[in-house]
Amino acid sequence: MREMIKLDLSRSRVDAQELQAAAAGLEEAKAKLWSGEEPFTGWVKLPFDYDRTELEEVLAAAEQIQKQCDILVVIGIGGSYLGAQAAISTLKSGKDNVPEVCFAGQNLSGTYHKELLDRIKDKELCLCVISKSGTTTESSVAFSILKDELYRKYGKEEAAKRIYAITDANKGILREETAREGYVSFVVPDDIGGRYSVLTAVGLLPIAAAGIDIKEMLAGAESAAAAEKEDRGAAASLAAARMALLSRGKAIEVFEYYEPSLFFFGEWLKQLFGESEGKDGKGIFPAALQFSTDLHSMGQFLQDGNQIFFETVLNVMKPAQDILVPESAGQLLAGKSMNEINQAAVEGVIAAHEAVGVPIIKLEIPELTPYYFGQMVYFFETTCAVSGYLNGVNPFDQPGVESYKSEMRKVLMKL
Numbered sequence: 001m002r003e004m005i006k007l008d009l010s011r012s013r014v015d016a017q018e019l020q021a022a023a024a025g026l027e028e029a030k031a032k033l034w035s036g037e038e039p040f041t042g043w044v045k046l047p048f049d050y051d052r053t054e055l056e057e058v059l060a061a062a063e064q065i066q067k068q069c070d071i072l073v074v075i076g077i078g079g080s081y082l083g084a085q086a087a088i089s090t091l092k093s094g095k096d097n098v099p100e101v102c103f104a105g106q107n108l109s110g111t112y113h114k115e116l117l118d119r120i121k122d123k124e125l126c127l128c129v130i131s132k133s134g135t136t137t138e139s140s141v142a143f144s145i146l147k148d149e150l151y152r153k154y155g156k157e158e159a160a161k162r163i164y165a166i167t168d169a170n171k172g173i174l175r176e177e178t179a180r181e182g183y184v185s186f187v188v189p190d191d192i193g194g195r196y197s198v199l200t201a202v203g204l205l206p207i208a209a210a211g212i213d214i215k216e217m218l219a220g221a222e223s224a225a226a227a228e229k230e231d232r233g234a235a236a237s238l239a240a241a242r243m244a245l246l247s248r249g250k251a252i253e254v255f256e257y258y259e260p261s262l263f264f265f266g267e268w269l270k271q272l273f274g275e276s277e278g279k280d281g282k283g284i285f286p287a288a289l290q291f292s293t294d295l296h297s298m299g300q301f302l303q304d305g306n307q308i309f310f311e312t313v314l315n316v317m318k319p320a321q322d323i324l325v326p327e328s329a330g331q332l333l334a335g336k337s338m339n340e341i342n343q344a345a346v347e348g349v350i351a352a353h354e355a356v357g358v359p360i361i362k363l364e365i366p367e368l369t370p371y372y373f374g375q376m377v378y379f380f381e382t383t384c385a386v387s388g389y390l391n392g393v394n395p396f397d398q399p400g401v402e403s404y405k406s407e408m409r410k411v412l413m414k415l
Ligand SMILES: O=P(O)(O)OC[C@H]1O[C@H](O)[C@H](O)[C@@H](O)[C@@H]1O
Pocket: 077, 078, 079, 080, 130, 131, 132, 133, 134, 135, 136, 139, 194, 195, 275, 398, 401
């Protein structure tokens, strides 16, 4: 059996009694999650019972994309792109027969999208448009701009063969357009919300197109799901520890990583936890920092500022590559490897922050491979959903996101 992500609560400042108090309701939360009766919990059993035929179709579509283009532009926002970008930037396939994956529709910047158009002008192009609703402003705007570019380059008929759509099975304008134009398409399942959808076609198609082994990713998720199901997993315990810290006023969780390739995984965590937990005046505010970079800015606050936070360290045990530091670096550093120095930073930061009373949770991630990426996704989805249940909120809706949209519509109508 391969390794599992390990949870170390020894420096979390949560004692057994507190953990027990916070864990009241844990069994109930887990039972609810696994009952198969709660809305939007389709992701819980997905690693065991995903549709094998659909997976082969995803792989075939990914292969076709690889043959068709130099650049695949993934259009989507929030849960419709973050998982894919997190996986692709963390895992980089290193293969040379795969397209570069670019992202559009994550902002409303004319500059960003004009620069993207300039960059892809002379390249062979495919689009993968992902939107459950089909009406999200950012993705709709970007899709129409990029579709225009595709028409200009290839004409409408050939363009339709280069558009891959992932949307609701039956409703929405993107589904209607897909049926009308005959795009290759996949479904955002009804029982899985956007931020829990990485292991559906939403994440899997772009990730596979980038040359990353999605079967391994699903196998990793399955190992995490089996562990949680059999009560060997640590994700639910992490939820209990988080709730204990929240009850002590630690209302910010700082996810910290020392491998820059985890930047978008940090962004994915922010969406997952932010939209799931932040409601009814409750929740832990998720932040993500890249170390050692941010030690030279936010490090001051963590060491010496308002102690309203706790830290969750994502420590990668076996980074993909390493370099030996030459003699010229001086006695302290020469002859050591960069990863050894990075690990010294991990331990040094933990010691310094522990000394001033910061609660520190440490997660040991064996390696950044597709298998462990799948484990990480499932692990944090479970921690997040269980935390929501423990805290008495619905971790699968995001009613607050709508308010700014209706205000923005009013402004647009005046233009
Ligand atoms: O897939 P879509 O319907 O385009 O939604 C994309 C995203 O936008 C919304 O505003 C929500 O806040 C997100 O949870 C969602 O993932």
